[in-house]
Amino acid sequence: MENKTKQILEDLYMIDKKFKDQEDDLIKIINKLIETKPEIKVDEKFINELRRQLLTRARLVYPETSVFWASITNLNKLSYIAGGLAVLILIILPLTFNLISPASISFEYEVTSVEDGAFGVLTSSEENSSEFTYSVGSGSVLADNLTQEAVSEISRAVSSASGVGATSALMPTPLYEPEYRPTYINYDFVYEGEEFSLEESKLPVYKRKIEFSVSGTLARELSKIVNILDFSKLQNVVITELTAVENKDFGYIVRMNLEDNTFNIQKNWQRWPNDYIKPLAPCYGDVCIMEQAQVDPKDLPSESETITIANQFINKYSIDLSAYDEPELSENPEMELLRYIPQYVSVVYPLKIENKLVYDSIGNKTGLTMMIDVKEKKISSLSNGISALFESSNYETEQDTKTIIEIAKKGGQTYFYQHPNPTKTYVIKLGTPELILTEYWKYDSNNQTSEKLFIPAYKFPVTGMPEEIDYYSNSNRNIIVPVIKDLLINKNEDDPPNPYIGFERIDSESYDIGLPAIAE
């Protein structure tokens, strides 16, 4: 009996036990009626539009306040005591607060809508010039035309890069008896989800809005204080980075990048205990072999303890979480695979833009990330802090779900190479997708710059896979397919995807590469 049916029955029995006499009939009716349950879906466009209206109204009701300084002064709680730079910041901040209150970097969340297609062609400029075209059929033309020699080249490169020192079956004359041979692994993605549809012909793509005004103003103020050189002789000066050091036990170092409006916090190594790194053996002169002491499993905090530590840090330093979802523990492959108790555990506050969670290209939630020192039960670092000002611009979507599914079957954004003669093929089952945002780097080869965009995409959950697979079990449980047409039609690649090459141990007798056996 399904849980839902059970719950409904229990609800009824709690109200009147006489219902129990008719249980068989009830189950039949319930199961039949479950199938006809109506769904009410709140229109996302309506939600987004009302949110925009409310934000506009909020500004009318209460005039805009400068939130940058609130954000910075929140970080000031870290007691900037030591270091000339830290002192400098304390001098500059009040000065600039009085002088330039309109200039601000907001670390609070805001989305501003701009005209459709405002971010230009989304594919990277190098991709545009490539002849490689993403096809929905059996694979790319270029990939299909890969010769065995080309595969061999890739194989050598991978073997070499992996450091395994394996001898490929395609490589001639091994010098030593090989212990491993390459296995060419294909992933066969099978869609087993329900039918789905995309109603919107256009969806917003998001880009972070970067403010530069503060860095210029800070430079002007700095020139009034620092006399090591005549700042007035420098033109168009901006301050790009600020570092504040908290000089106390368990202190922190705060780094703010004013160019891209990001910040991160790290422990001040000099003021944290370091007794879990010990010499493995007596040191010889300056040479020591250090060993990182294993963390005692009993020191490992529970999930709720870990989240509490992270939340306490957030609250203490008043870090704004308007753009983030509830925190969760990041998966830790070390712990699962190697049975190793790590010194740090990681908590992520997933980034959420207009109610859509952001995932990286391989389908993991991404956002504000904190490392917790297991032994000290303290935050060791915070990374990926960003100003959450975004611009949104609508782009045409791919509404043909068959096309989307076909791309998912190729591995989506990860896009796996299909070897013509695989050693192994693993079947990966995919479930019904969910609309999310995914990070996408748009590279401009002319300016040699990259900018991160947040693209609407379908996240296909991996619902089933063979137990022996290690690749998917710990890192990639979702397949991501962007839904913006630009990125699908013009999905170009400079290089074809590399074949996924694993290595399996073999004995010499079974290792047949068509060469005479090496005599002992």
Next chain:
Amino acid sequence: MPENELKIIKGCQNGNLEKFRLLYDAYIQKIYRFIYFKTHNKEVAEDLTSVTFIKALEKINKFDPDKGSFANWIYQIARNTIIDHYRASKSHLDIEDAWDLNDDTDIERDVDFKDKIKEVEQYLKRLKPEQRDVVIMRVWQDMPYSEIAKITGKSEANSRMIFSRAVSTLKKDMPISLLLYLFLIMK
């Protein structure tokens, strides 16, 4: 009330109204569904949801956490907005939502809702507005009694009692299949 929610509300009351979007994101789905189930029409539900949140934004300074939860407060705004809507269009002073309209009243409804609810409608209309709210929240919105209690401003036990009385009322008049149907579509 969750500590974080109280912090956001205090932030709004101190002038940082942009934080209101956090409350909006937390409540938009619930409030929309609550209004939809009481109006049976997508456009009307969207309009009244907009009015509810705009009122909440503009009156956030008047919210007093000592007098009840934010959930209770915003649902009350939604409830009053629905009543105002029907009072403005009909001269029937006791109207609380579309369930209270007379059978011959010409009300535009969504096709899906109309088809699914046609049979149980006559029974739901016999409930008191308070009972109907609890039934809607418990079964259609799948809320636990603890949350219903916060919204209604009553105790958890009292909310359970209201629900069981509502079901008893329905059981008297409804055939078993319709009662189950009600439960299922509400789940």
